[in-house]
Amino acid sequence: MIDVIADQPWNRGPMDPGPIDREYFEAAAQGRLIIQKCTNCGNTQFPPKTLCVSCGQTPEWIETSGKGQVHTFTIVRRHGIEPFSGLPPFVLAMIDLPEGARLMGNVTDIDVEDVHVGQNVEAYAWRINETLALPLWRPAQN
């Protein structure tokens, strides 16, 4: 399970995910970080799709540990669009999951200068509304 926080009001714009995407953000709101795994060939993939890009069969959702590692990142210093324009510096990263997928996210709760490739992080979710939440990352607790 991952923490779901609601102490900050959602301000990153309206989200209207389609049917398959909705399942991901709904799971996050329930404290679960999920990715797809193909029961036929074992391929894991993200973002979710109707078919497995490896074998063409229909994949299923699996729940991950919520642990990850920074694959690459950048410290965003300039942003031209609200609400991000007031945020810099902030960290945008690609996170490798041990289960096999790679996700984009922000790494928060850390001095931006301390983020590094290979860093262990853990997921949490930011509540968007009653049903949806956005996964984010912060340094692993242990």
Add this chain to the structure above:
Amino acid sequence: MSREPVIVGIGLSDYPKAPHLDSLMHISQATQRALEDCGLALSDIDGFACATMPTDPELHVEAIEHLGLTPRWLNTTYTGGSAAQFQIPDAIAAIREGRAEAILFAYGSDFLSRYGRTLGTGGLTVEDGLSGPLLYEQPYGSTIATCYALAATRHMAEYGTRPEQLAEIAVGVREFASMNPNAMYREPLTVDDVLASPMIADPLHLLDCCVVSDGGAAFIITTEERGKDLQQSPIHILGAAGANSHWHIHSMPNFSTTAGTASSTEAYQQAGVQPEDIDTIQFYDSFTITALLLLEDHGFCGKGEGGGFVEEGHLRKGGSLPMNTDGGSLSSCHSGMRGTMLITEAVRQLRGHGGDSQVPDCELALAAGCGGLLSYIGTTILGRDRR
């Protein structure tokens, strides 16, 4: 009668700042200049290739109407900045098979005049609810610059590439820009200048990022036979291929390697040449890291060796592989999609019309377009002679 494809006419519209032109006027002005350059008439054009940005979604059909064309052959494949490189293979086939006699490639945009300079750090504004693949990056504040920064950080972590090495790319391109009276920025740069410019998205500084400009370009492909009696020496298209690996940056399979490895392998094979045979490269340089990855993925040095290769000065004037001899998009002109301009500059060099920036004994040029976010890479090899 040889129906092998040659490029006979090239033209650029007014740049880098042209508030007196809209996108269609850029296209028609560049077309007029390309026709004038080779001596073909507008009525000779029976094929048309044009790609459109999301900001000008109907540009291709509007351009056809604007120019009064009724093309027998049409290609509007959109792959971002490499669109021309992805359209050329089909144009070659159409010329060889007699489906077209003279194909006009054209692109133009009033990007700077219409949108200002926030493209790289802006991104899209969603009025209605966000949906589709952007759900997985836009809520995190992803911009065009951050996408390339993610690749640069990974390349540095894997291979020890340094910011000074990326900066050297910008310095070399600026040196060529100083020889182009139309280039947006012409003052000489040093590595220290690049490193001292404001950080946009680590490790990319302001001067690691391309300019935003207005501009357009056109070129005309016809048969070798038809090209013989036109005004300019025809330039031969020897190899052309494209390859992709993803579209959005969140799906890039390998952050330090592009599909240029595949597109270049096929293009070299068609042309029957090796990287060491190439005299000049015209590379998409949306960011310094873009050019570095293309350099490695086209085999000019080994994977991970791009930083050291660049530091040796090969890409400079007088180097073994002068790059972006018009000042590139880092210093001269970037109006959204630069694939057509890579071709016009390669042709200018192969004709020997490069002026101060002319590459000596220039027989083979390689143009590599990069579309999307390091996603669609297209390679075109051009030669002064058929081999």
